Amino acid sequence: MTYESAGEPPRIVVVGSGFAGFECARRLSRSLRGTGARVIMVSPNDYMLYTPLLPEVAGGILDARFVTVALSDAMPAVELVRGAVDSVDLDKQTVHVTDCEEGEEEVSWDRLVFTPGSVTRLFDIPGxxxxxxxxxxxxxxxxxxxxxxxxxxxxxxxxxxxxxxxxxxxxxxxxxxxxxxxxxxxxxxxxxxxxxxxxxxxxxxxxxxxxxxxxxxxxxxxxxxxxxxxxxxxxxxxxxxxxxxxxxxxxxxxxxxxxxxxxxxxxxxGVAANPLVETLGLPTEKGRLKVGADLSVEGHPGVFAGGDAAAVPDPRHSGSITPPTAQHAVRQGRTLARNVAASLGIGEAKPYAHRDMxxxxxxxxxxxxxxxxxxxxxxxxxxxxxxxxxxxxxxxxxxxxxxxxxxxxxxxxxxxxxxxxxxxxxxxxxxxxxxxxxxx
Incomplete structure (x- = not known):
């Protein structure tokens, strides 16, 4: 279904405000400007965190505010739903969100960009x-x-x-x-x-x-x-x-x-994929959601994923997936924006490719x-x-x-x-x- 043939302007829901989700939502809000399409970001935070500088926050060089980018300032055209995504219903095309006061909401989507990021990798060590x-x-x-x-x-x-x-x-x-x-x-x-x-x-x-x-x-x-x-x-x-x-x-x-x-x-x-991946019931690789070269989820038209939660094929190394780094996440966010827009009839889709800097x-x-x-x-x-x-x-x-x-x-x-x-x-x-x- 292209944007031109849709009965109503589409709703693109981006789960997560990390590097991949942030870059995707920001670029989509620009490329879809004037189309009536709604870009909705669901995140428990109202900021994107520049994680590479956290050691300097810990060391007292930087204030924590300096490494948090306000979403409302960086992409004012994107709607923010503050809360944690508890579950995703792929058949009904909704995500279930719980906010900080335990309020619940169902957010529907025509396109879903799944970028919930990662969590610290833990082991069963006493204490x-x-x-x-x-x-x-x-x-x-x-x-x-x-x-x-x-x-x-x-x-x-x-x-x-x-x-x-x-x-x-x-x-x-x-x-x-x-x-x-x-x-x-x-x-x-x-x-x-x-x-x-x-x-x-x-x-x-x-x-x-x-x-x-x-x-x-x-x-x-x-x-x-x-x-x-x-x-x-x-x-x-x-x-x-x-x-x-x-x-x-x-x-x-x-x-x-x-x-x-x-x-x-x-x-x-190190990190592990967000536990939300396990609730989807979809194929995974090394705990991350499997996606195609264009970052789409096979068998679920309109669903895309990237960043630390996705097993993105690495074109430079056949059979391997890209490592969970900010550098890859940012560039995957750009590819996600391009390919989501292409699925709506705007522009052309391209596979993810990146030269390590x-x-x-x-x-x-x-x-x-x-x-x-x-x-x-x-x-x-x-x-x-x-x-x-x-x-x-x-x-x-x-x-x-x-x-x-x-x-x-x-x-x-x-x-x-x-x-x-x-x-x-x-x-x-x-x-x-x-x-x-x-x-x-």
Missing amino acids: LLEHGRGLKTPAEALYFRDQLLTQLELASRDTDPRESQARRTFVVVGASYAGTELIAQLRALADKAAARQHLDPAAVRFLLLDTADTVMPEVGEKLGAKVLDVLSSRGIDVRLETTLTELSENSVTLSDGTVVPTRTVAWVT GLVVDLGPGFAVANPLGIQLSGLPAKAVTRLYHLFAMPSPVNRWAVGLAYLTDLLFDRPLVSIGLVAESPSQFAASEGVGARN
Whole structure:
């Protein structure tokens, strides 16, 4: 059915306000302008979160507002339904939505764009849900900043040396780019806090764990080795082929049997598709919804999917699917917009194709690694490329301005050591921040 032959203007419902959903809805609102078509986004948030900069929020360089793009400002023509999608009825062409006050609503659609994103990948480890924290929401990022500053302050007043050391020990699980960025930023924040307390920075202990045998395999062996050297030079204890087997309020147990007293554990070990995928009853691959090269769902005309929740074929590697990265999600959002519009008789559909532009990873003061277009960079040149990339990729002029000023401030002044106390323990837990439980 094309737009021209439809009895009424179509309703396009986009589930999720992450990179893929945001880019799709924004472009659709432009390409369908003047047609009468309604673009409706369903999301529990009224913003798109620029997740790559969450480590810098945790490290105190950026305010959480700077990495949240207001949907009403970025795409005023898109209707926003704030709430969580509980279920999708493919036969009736409706989605069931529950808002923050438990109000319920059925939203009908003629075209469905399924982009609910991902959640932190969890395992059935005793104590993980209660005592671990992820890094996918502003609440979690703010928790780490406040937690670090609070624990260091409490440690300075604790009369028990063992308790004091536990408060000054921070454990991060996951040596991929997100976990490595997080521990580097927290290390820099801790160094500034230690200087304020006239404390030897070496008294603040950081432990980075990963089951892999290399740090940041995404950037290659050469850059990975440089990252390891920098982390070690900053006093970060990197333990590869090691993970956690148990967490308690005051300690963690490592897979080699070592017990480490600590009050702070970051779990940054990757992502899993949103649990909503499992409720659809459709074919999946690696837990993600299977789609065709044009991002359509086979057997369900008018249904499309992309981003972290979709198993999108990777044309560069036959038989594989694209990894769950922001870079792919943004470009899949553009393809989704084009192909949804084409299904309404506007323009032509095209299969998804994307050339990898490389990774950029900020590792705190004076250092970063990047491999733009295969060119390997480290140190200050990579730092400049990394910050320029984020400023370019940020989809809002206001946010670019705010982040740019924050970067300039970081060059001229010390990062602020302020524990605002906005995030208590319960809002930052996995169940509250993402609504998920343990999964294998």
